[in-house]
Amino acid sequence: MIVTIVEEKYIPAVFEQVRDLLQKPIDRGLGEYTIDQIRDLVLSGRQQLWVGLDPDTDKFVVAAVTQINPRVSGQKHLEIILTGAVPHTLKSWFDPSVDALEEFGRLNGANHLIFYGRRGWRKLYEKRGYQEYYVAMSKELKND
16 A cells, blocks of 8 residues: 655645545534535645555545644644545555654654544554544534
């Protein structure tokens, strides 16, 4: 598996190729982002686009979006905002992706790599030394 950050000049073309992969986690979310907002944030350089390419099929099997967030404390957090993948490919890309993201974080002075996602991801990250620090719960508020 080849996992890499997408260089600026390739973002428009690659983004269109992985758009559907990224749309899946957006659809599962609470409306935090639209796909067009993600594209614009990546194009602006405020977020980074990552892809995993299967060298046997020459197809993208995973796409992720990250953002480096400086904190008031002086720390920097590299946050994985979205991850979307082709079903049943997790074993091929998970470890190489986390390795690449951790290295990117270190090179950019990040103190923590933080992942936001569904509870099913927890066991995978715990095996790599990650700990659960937050629990987020939601209820839709309607005007009845």
